[in-house]
Amino acid sequence: MNRSATTPAPHVPVMLERCLDALDPQPDTWLADGTFGAGGHTRALLARGARVLAIDQDPHASEHAEALQRDLRTAGVDEPAERFRFVCGNFADLSAHLETVGLRPRGSLHGVLLDLGVSSMQLDEGERGFAFRHEGPLDMRMTEAGPSAADVVNEWSFEDLAAALHRFGEERHSRRLARAIVAERERQPITTTERLVEVLLRAYPGRPGAGRRDHPARRTFQALRIVVNDELGALERGLAAAAEALAVDGRLVVLAYHSLEDRIVKRLLRDRADLEPLTKRPLEASPAEVAANPRARSAKLRGARKLAPEVGA
Ligand SMILES: C[S@@+](CC[C@H](N)C(=O)[O-])C[C@H]1O[C@@H](n2cnc3c(N)ncnc32)[C@H](O)[C@@H]1O
Numbered sequence: 001m002n003r004s005a006t007t008p009a010p011h012v013p014v015m016l017e018r019c020l021d022a023l024d025p026q027p028d029t030w031l032a033d034g035t036f037g038a039g040g041h042t043r044a045l046l047a048r049g050a051r052v053l054a055i056d057q058d059p060h061a062s063e064h065a066e067a068l069q070r071d072l073r074t075a076g077v078d079e080p081a082e083r084f085r086f087v088c089g090n091f092a093d094l095s096a097h098l099e100t101v102g103l104r105p106r107g108s109l110h111g112v113l114l115d116l117g118v119s120s121m122q123l124d125e126g127e128r129g130f131a132f133r134h135e136g137p138l139d140m141r142m143t144e145a146g147p148s149a150a151d152v153v154n155e156w157s158f159e160d161l162a163a164a165l166h167r168f169g170e171e172r173h174s175r176r177l178a179r180a181i182v183a184e185r186e187r188q189p190i191t192t193t194e195r196l197v198e199v200l201l202r203a204y205p206g207r208p209g210a211g212r213r214d215h216p217a218r219r220t221f222q223a224l225r226i227v228v229n230d231e232l233g234a235l236e237r238g239l240a241a242a243a244e245a246l247a248v249d250g251r252l253v254v255l256a257y258h259s260l261e262d263r264i265v266k267r268l269l270r271d272r273a274d275l276e277p278l279t280k281r282p283l284e285a286s287p288a289e290v291a292a293n294p295r296a297r298s299a300k301l302r303g304a305r306k307l308a309p310e311v312g313a
Contacts, residue, residue: 011037011121013040014255014289015301016040016041016044019041019255020045022251022253022301023251024251025045025048025049025050026049027050029111030108030109030110031050031051031053031111031113032053032091032097032098032109032111032112033052033055034113034114035056036054036061036064036065036086037064037115037119037121038061039054039061039064039067041113045111046068046072046083051082052083052085053085053087053097053103055088055094056088057088057089057091057229058122058143059143061086061088061119062086062088065084065086069084091234091238091242092238093241105241105244106244107246107247107248109246110250111246112246112252112253113253113254114238115255116256116257117257117258117261120295126193127139129148129149129150130221131221132193135194136192137150137192138150138153138191138193138195140228146228147228149224149225150189152164152227152228153190154185154190161181162174162175162178162179164224164227165177165220167223168222168223168226168260170260171219176205179203181199196217197217200216201216201217204216232260232264235264239254239265243272247306249306251278252303253301253302253303255299255300257298262282262302265302266282266302273307273310274306275307276304276306276307277302277304278303279303283301284300285299
């Protein structure tokens with residue numbers, strides 16, 4: 001594909017070369033990019049001659065998929081649908097998506113990439129409500145359906161809220177923050193990011209800035225995002241489907257951005273006898289990449305190779 005014909009992607013793909021090395025895409029084989037976003041990783045895979053089934057549950061990602069389809073046509077690619085397909089859906093349903101595009105849910109893929117979490121576009125659009133640094137409605141849904149973060153904050157019981165902040169935000173002050181949220185919502189529902197941030201800042205112990213590495217709202221926002229999008233449940237189901245979908249010698253590559261995600265990936269690679277880790281420890285971005293793209297700071301890349309079934313198994 002002619003790279004100069006491509007539309008610049010607003011999201012800078014993380015650890016791109018290392019993902020490509022680990023996925024080792026071969027010409028004309030099918031790979032799945034379960035987290036298409038702005039398509040940075042997909043474009044690089046296509047440029048290596050691979051075919052890509054791209055999936056993203058955010059309807060906004062389809063605009064980037066359409067741009068990529070246009071670029072393929074402009075570059076004179078015969079039958080673009082034979083090289084690139086996009087499905088707006090959850091990667092947890094990978095098996096069903098494979099069937100939709102005529103691929104077998106078992107043994108048909110030579111690689112699966114999951115670049116977890118949110119994209120820069122999602123974080124930067126205040127009206128999506130993902131970022132504690134941007135004003136907007138307290139939404140955080142990657143899809144347009146289901147309960148929003150405002151529904152969780154205003155309707156969940158104190159105990160459930162505190163448990164979610166503890167479990168999914170690994171927030172030390174979960175009960176204290178949940179108590180402040182419940183007290184505030186009794187006065188008035190909390191419907192915006194800035195209102196929630198104010199409540200958290202007021203309730204957080206210690207002087208603002210004093211010895212704090214984290215913004216006091218970061219862990220609560222992480223917890224709400226995970227709950228609203230069932231991120232860990234989707235990851236468990238997506239990984240299981242990916243392991244089934246890989247052909248022998250196919251590669252699974254996952255970029256995780258916090259310890260809860262990384263732990264799930266690590267456990268899968270430890271427990272599945274048919275997946276051989278590519279490296280003993282997760283790979284991280286170089287200091288130069290982190291300086292150029294701060295999003296890469298927390299990235300941990302784990303990869304694995306699908307092994308042939310044991311004879312007699
Ligand atoms: C970090 S971004 C991916 C960026 C992409 N690699 C690129 O280079 O542009 C993560 C994307 O995955 C999507 N996503 C997160 N969880 C998902 C899930 N369970 N199923 C499908 N898409 C998901 C988000 O909507 C977001 O667009």
